[in-house]
Amino acid sequence: MDRFLVSATGHSLNYLPHYIAAEQGFFRDEELDVSEVVPRPWDLVLDHIRDGTAEAALGGIWVPSMFHGRGRRLVPFAQVSNRAPLALVGRTPAEAFDAAALVGKTVLMKGSNGASVGLYLKMMLREAGVDPKSVNYVQDLDGGILQACFAGGMGDFLLIDLPGALAYQAAGRGAVAAVFAQDGGDIPWSVYYTEGLSPHDTRPARFSRALARGMDWVNAHAASSFSDFLARTFPKVDPGIAVQVVDTYRACGMWTTPQIGGASYARWQQGIADGHLSDGPISYDALIDDAPTRAMAGSLPA
Known part of the structure; x- marks a missing residue:
């Protein structure tokens, strides 16, 4: 089993396919030992991927965008949330x-x-x-x-x-x-990113493949059928509200694919640039490494 620790900026219902992939054994099927940590303050995720404490950070793509060309290369390789929660x-x-x-x-x-x-x-x-x-x-x-x-x-x-x-x-x-x-339309709201990807490291592709299975599983099951899991995983959320939110997300396309979409990416890049976090929209290929999700889809060897 290969370690894959994710340092996340929060613990949220819109990350649900990640937690389901762990619960259902999809990460284990990829021979990955996946775990999570939610540091406080949230920006410790950046230290974790710099020093090797974590293999990936989970959070907003605005962070890699903000650092792009400014001394640090943060590389998004997959998304979990396709809508704003x-x-x-x-x-x-x-x-x-x-x-x-x-x-x-x-x-x-x-x-x-x-x-x-x-x-x-x-x-x-x-x-x-x-x-x-x-x-x-x-x-x-x-x-x-x-x-x-x-x-x-x-x-x-x-x-x-x-x-x-x-x-x-x-x-x-x-x-x-x-x-x-x-x-609100499609937008790569929550993404996984790291300090840099080695072309020889198969873990991001295997992680993305398991995450896709988690998305498929959630989309195939009404939230009421796994309400006990939701209650355990999100104890601070009213159980009825958790079920309602998950079914809303399922219906509107919150969880589609780990691959970051080109059109939704370009849309969010414009929003980030208009907010002055970047000097202008960053082209997809300049920021994203989609080799792991292309490998997941079978167009590259995993």
């Missing part, structure tokens, strides 16, 4: 995201665990023809503080993860105004 909570419910409804309003969104939340919302506004500068933001605080303040009357909208939004709504503190997994 975010939801917008408002004072009144809405059927789908209405960018115009945010003009002149204040949105609370955490900024303490990375840049992706703010980058994503502002990208969605631009794509809808709304100038992000026409919206007010509070995003330099911890998510828990912002949720408490929103419940107390601060701001007009709160942008958080979908499980948190549904729990917030169930508690009568707000109403879900948009589920971005449903109406």
Whole structure:
């Protein structure tokens, strides 16, 4: 068995195929001993892949994009989440995201665990023809503080993860105004990356193949059929909400393939560049090494 430790920026329902691949023995079938660690603060994942503590980091592709050409080469090789696992909570419910409804309003969104939340919302506004500068933001605080303040009357909208939004709504503190997994389009939200890939290292391809089996398994099974696993794996999430979220993700294409898509990648690169984390969109081949996922698909020897 070959070791493959993943240092992840969180423990999340949108990483579910990874946990299923471990539970179902798909990683073992590839002769991989896969384990995870979630360091605090999250940016310790970068130390872990630099010093060899971990074989890969799991998090937002904005991090490798931000470092590209700036002294450090971080190489994404696979994705787990193909959609943004975010939801917008408002004072009144809405059927789908209405960018115009945010003009002149204040949105609370955490900024303490990375840049992706703010980058994503502002990208969605631009794509809808709304100038992000026409919206007010509070995003330099911890998510828990912002949720408490929103419940107390601060701001007009709160942008958080979908499980948190549904729990917030169930508690009568707000109403879900948009589920971005449903109406936000494809985007390589959570990816695996490392300090560099050796062409002789077969572990990333084997990992990607097992991850694909995990995705297939989740997509083939209603969440209610493995609710006990969800309860064990996500003890802080209400069991009913966990089932609802997983089935929402299954229905909207959260988990498609470990291969990072070209169109969704280009879209997110524009959002990252518009957020000034890079000097401009980075071409796919300049940042991504897709040899492991091409090998997974059988076009290269694994």
